[in-house]
Amino acid sequence: MGVLADDDTTPAPAAAAPVESPWRRFASEFAESRLALLGLAMLVAIIALALAAPWVSPQNPYDLAQLDVMDSKLAPGERSSTTGKPYWLGTDDQGRDMLSGIFYGIRISLFVGVTSTVIALAIGLAMGLAAAYFGGKVDAVIMRIADIQLSFPSILIALVLLAMLGQGVGKIIVALVTVQWAYYARTVRSSAMVERQKEYIEAAQVLALSRPRIVFRHLLPNCLPPLIVVATVQVAHAIQLEAALSFLGLGLPITEPSIGLLISNGFQYLLSGKYWISFYPGLALLATIVAINLVADQLRDILNPRLKK
Amino acid sequence: MLAFTIRRFGQSLFVLVVMSFLVFIGVYAIGNPIELLVNPQADEIERARATAALGLDKPILEQYGTFLARGAQGDLGRSFVFNVPAIQLILDRLPATLELALAAMVIAIALGIPLGLLAGLRPHSFAGRAIMAGSILGFSLPTFWVGLVLIMFFSVHLGWLPPNGRGETVALFGVQVSFLTWDGLKHLAMPALNLALFKLSLLIRLTRASTREAVLQDYVKYARAKGLGPRRVIGVHVLKNILIPIVTVIGLELGSVIAFAIITESIFAWPGTGKLLIDSINQLDRPVIVAYLLVIVTIFIAINFVVDVLYSVLDPRVRLGAAAAH
Numbered sequence: 295m296g297v298l299a300d301d302d303t304t305p306a307p308a309a310a311a312p313v314e315s316p317w318r319r320f321a322s323e324f325a326e327s328r329l330a331l332l333g334l335a336m337l338v339a340i341i342a343l344a345l346a347a348p349w350v351s352p353q354n355p356y357d358l359a360q361l362d363v364m365d366s367k368l369a370p371g372e373r374s375s376t377t378g379k380p381y382w383l384g385t386d387d388q389g390r391d392m393l394s395g396i397f398y399g400i401r402i403s404l405f406v407g408v409t410s411t412v413i414a415l416a417i418g419l420a421m422g423l424a425a426a427y428f429g430g431k432v433d434a435v436i437m438r439i440a441d442i443q444l445s446f447p448s449i450l451i452a453l454v455l456l457a458m459l460g461q462g463v464g465k466i467i468v469a470l471v472t473v474q475w476a477y478y479a480r481t482v483r484s485s486a487m488v489e490r491q492k493e494y495i496e497a498a499q500v501l502a503l504s505r506p507r508i509v510f511r512h513l514l515p516n517c518l519p520p521l522i523v524v525a526t527v528q529v530a531h532a533i534q535l536e537a538a539l540s541f542l543g544l545g546l547p548i549t550e551p552s553i554g555l556l557i558s559n560g561f562q563y564l565l566s567g568k569y570w571i572s573f574y575p576g577l578a579l580l581a582t583i584v585a586i587n588l589v590a591d592q593l594r595d596i597l598n599p600r601l602k603k
Numbered sequence: 604m605l606a607f608t609i610r611r612f613g614q615s616l617f618v619l620v621v622m623s624f625l626v627f628i629g630v631y632a633i634g635n636p637i638e639l640l641v642n643p644q645a646d647e648i649e650r651a652r653a654t655a656a657l658g659l660d661k662p663i664l665e666q667y668g669t670f671l672a673r674g675a676q677g678d679l680g681r682s683f684v685f686n687v688p689a690i691q692l693i694l695d696r697l698p699a700t701l702e703l704a705l706a707a708m709v710i711a712i713a714l715g716i717p718l719g720l721l722a723g724l725r726p727h728s729f730a731g732r733a734i735m736a737g738s739i740l741g742f743s744l745p746t747f748w749v750g751l752v753l754i755m756f757f758s759v760h761l762g763w764l765p766p767n768g769r770g771e772t773v774a775l776f777g778v779q780v781s782f783l784t785w786d787g788l789k790h791l792a793m794p795a796l797n798l799a800l801f802k803l804s805l806l807i808r809l810t811r812a813s814t815r816e817a818v819l820q821d822y823v824k825y826a827r828a829k830g831l832g833p834r835r836v837i838g839v840h841v842l843k844n845i846l847i848p849i850v851t852v853i854g855l856e857l858g859s860v861i862a863f864a865i866i867t868e869s870i871f872a873w874p875g876t877g878k879l880l881i882d883s884i885n886q887l888d889r890p891v892i893v894a895y896l897l898v899i900v901t902i903f904i905a906i907n908f909v910v911d912v913l914y915s916v917l918d919p920r921v922r923l924g925a926a927a928a929h
Contacts, residue, residue, distance in 0.1 A: 447858065554747075564754060583744075
């Protein structure tokens with residue numbers, strides 16, 4: 295090491311004009327879009343509500359003892375026949391307060407979406423780096439599997455997997471990881487292939503740095519920007535997929551309804567005009583996904599060098 | 604060109620065989636269909652007879668061998684539930700699914716490309732921003748929930764459109780279609796719009812992104828410098844260049860539309876293959892699940908094959924690249 299520090303914390307030469315730190319520049323570029331800021335604010339609020347669900351919900355929607363069948367299918371704003379407390383968003387067929395159901399449902403949806411994305415990201419990262427670094431046979435095998443998998447729509451693969459595995463949070467995470475890892479593997483591989491050709495890698499090699507050091511300290515950080523964009527979009531995608539699978543009755547068990555299951559549950563009452571059981575959970579799901587997509591969109595525009603003037 | 608096509612065909616066939624094995628093994632792992640099919644009061648002997656009659660007592664590899672040999676002759680087994688050939692069940696319902704998928708694709712293309720072009724040419728205008736905001740919304744809207752809202756509004760509230768079924772059909776070249784009758788069209792409208800929404804947003808974004816990159820290219824500047832009118836620059840120079848990725852994506856998305864039709868069909872009780880699949884999974888009707896997946900996989904592989912070959916026709920670099928790599 296010695297002279298050439300491999301991080302950018304060394305102070306800039308005094309002669310240079312004051313330079314914005316990369317984080318600050320990133321933040322100010324992000325704030326250029328008011329829509330993206332709105333998305334970020336929504337996202338923060340939704341995450342806070344999901345985390346605080348047990349404390350802010352009027353009832354625990356998973357505790358059957360707290361549900362009152364006498365209160366089933368009440369319209370929004372109607373009061374409970376026993377406690378007299380209003381149900382702001384109505385109740386479902388079991389007397390479950392929809393507002394509480396939504397808070398808890400968002401909690402499950404976010405948990406499933408984020409967990410599966412993180413695991414898939416780790417697997418995809420390892421696979422993509424391995425493919426780019428080793429090349430040859432390893433590359434061919436990994437990418438061939440990814441290609442074949444990506445040529446089939448995620449919902450089909452997840453559907454078949456869940457049909458085999460059955461219901462449950464762990465199982466749906468397995469299914470979501472399976473359908474997602476290939477995106478990351480491909481993204482990492484393609485950016486690693488480009489980065490590998492660049493001079494700083496050559497410089498690191500000339501300095502005789504160890505291979506793991508080159509891969510993890512030099513190559514990996516430079517492959518991250520496109521990966522961040524893909525991961526943000528994928529969280530939204532995973533949440534949507536989980537909701538769709540639950541709606542089809544293949545995701546989570548009915549005892550702990552996620553948003554998709556709440557919607558599915560209300561479907562049968564839709565034609566008789568009891569819209570709120572399906573409508574409000576869907577609105578909450580929509581708000582979550584819109585918020586994530588707004589943030590992801592701005593990230594993509596900032597991190598895409600081709601749109602830079 | 605011929606060598607490329609043949610090699611690509613060989614790959615497709617290989618993928619098909621691998622997928623058939625995975626599908627067969629995978630579906631075999633799902634529950635025990637005997638539990639559902641035999642009277643719960645049946646004794647052991649009767650259960651054993653039923654198991655043998657369905658061929659479920661043999662080793663799985665032998666079952667797969669039998670399945671492959673029969674499959675090559677177009678026989679994918681009989682439905683446990685309906686007791687008719689599974690493939691016939693699928694083929695009977697395939698036209699409904701294809702009609703829905705194609706209708707959705709037509710809606711997505713007819714709206715998506717013009718809107719995307721507009722948003723790409725004027726990314727900072729009000730219209731450009733509104734289109735992008737709309738596409739983010741379209742991307743974010745959960746398909747199944749949109750279906751429910753459509754039913755809520757057009758069927759329950761307004762009473763204009765029927766919430767389920769296919770309506771009146773007429774035969775077109777021996778295939779029953781809905782879109783040629785008024786009743787059928789009314790039944791088709793909501794499911795097709797529902798299914799189109801996601802692809803519409805995708806096409807808008809793809810067209811916009813390609814357009815934004817294309818208008819910065821030198822050939823566009825050159826075309827403008829030559830004094831060509833904006834209509835010609837956009838209609839010929841830009842559109843032609845952005846069309847290659849768009850055509851590819853449309854081709855590939857056609858398969859995905861068929862898969863996502865599973866959700867739409869479940870909501871609108873559209874009598875297609877997707878609804879059949881969900882019913883079959885719930886009833887553990889293995890032959891139908893396997894047959895559905897194989898038919899879908901075959902359609903996918905065929906679409907990928909055609910798109911790849913078309914791509915190599917449109918863009919010779921692909922072909923040369925593939926040849927150089929070998």
